Amino acid sequence: MSAVYINSVACISAQDTLNENFFQNLKPENSSQVLKAIEPNYKEFIPPAASRRMSKTVKMSSVASQYALKEAGIENPDAIIVGTGMGCSQDSEKFLKNVIENNEEFLTPTFFIQSTHNTVAGQIALGLQCHAYNFTYVNTSSSLEFSMLDAKLQINDGEADNVLVGSTDEQTERTMELYKLNNTIKKVENLPADYLNSTTEGVIWGEGSSFFVLGKEKTETSYAQLTDIKICNKLELTETRQFIEDFLVKNNLKNDEIDTVILGFSGDSESDSYYKNASELFQNSSQLYYKHLSGEFNTASGFSTFMACHILKNQEIPEVMMINSVKKKELKNILLYNHLGGNDHSLVLLEKA
Structure with missing residues (x-):
């Protein structure tokens, strides 16, 4: 493609x-x-x-x-x-x-x-x-x-x-x-x-x-390259890691090669377990969250995609979004992981344009 x-x-x-x-x-x-x-x-x-x-x-x-x-x-x-x-x-x-x-x-x-x-x-x-x-x-x-x-x-x-x-x-x-x-x-x-x-x-x-x-053409205003998307309606908690790792393998990436991962922590104790499982895969990546800024709703991932585009273009991460203290010198790619109440899981991979 x-x-x-x-x-x-x-x-x-x-x-x-x-x-x-x-x-x-x-x-x-x-x-x-x-x-x-x-x-x-x-x-x-x-x-x-x-x-x-x-x-x-x-x-x-x-x-x-x-x-x-x-x-x-x-x-x-x-x-x-x-x-x-x-x-x-x-x-x-x-x-x-x-x-x-x-x-x-x-x-x-x-x-x-x-x-x-x-x-x-x-x-x-x-x-x-x-x-x-x-x-x-x-x-x-x-x-x-x-x-x-x-x-x-x-x-x-x-x-x-x-x-x-x-x-x-x-x-x-x-x-x-x-x-x-x-x-x-x-x-x-x-x-x-x-x-x-x-x-x-x-x-x-x-x-x-x-x-x-x-x-299809890169322009002066380009923010990011949309590399790949993966969607899954139902996912067991134990399948979270495999779901993400299969996606990375498909895109020839290792866990450590993901510069930033944006997770959809919403404050719901049960469904946030998926994000906690996912975060264990990215100890050497900048981990971010965003729903304390946007709230949770059906298309909240629009806000995270918007933020990810600006982060890639500006090569800067807002402190208010950071979960850990890892900062890469250059941000080449960002992985977005989102779901709503434990259903309809999605992964989006964006790369620097």
């Missing part, structure tokens, strides 16, 4: 990641049950009349995609691929609320039409007047990874030269209430959360939108 490059990145998250100086101003959060994304002034990007009809995830994605395309210098991509775990859940909740309140009668279809998961990719295409390949992946925590894998295949097969790839998820009031009831979200008495050595269940939930332009 030929090389595929990540030529631009953009992210809206619980950090001020649209700000050029965000790298020096990362602020961890461990005392809130829910982390809200820092949203831009949408009036600068979206006409107010259109913005009023858009859910939060559509607005975040519209802005993040505009940033990514502008940085890559591309007006119209050859494909738009978006990964999302929950889709436009705000509109889903509004529609269901209308169903209940109106006894299933006299319903306006608007919220239902806008609640489908592919609304995000569709709205971006409408805004760009892009009639190219348009696809949405809904695979919980590996939604972005499936999207990137599709984009990589599109480019390798000669179907596209530049692909806009994104991941997005929003919070909704009712869903957050349900997550608190079933202990997906940490109880107040278990806060502040200890992300690395937690003894309690549950996570701090976040939201955000990350977009990337993948291309």
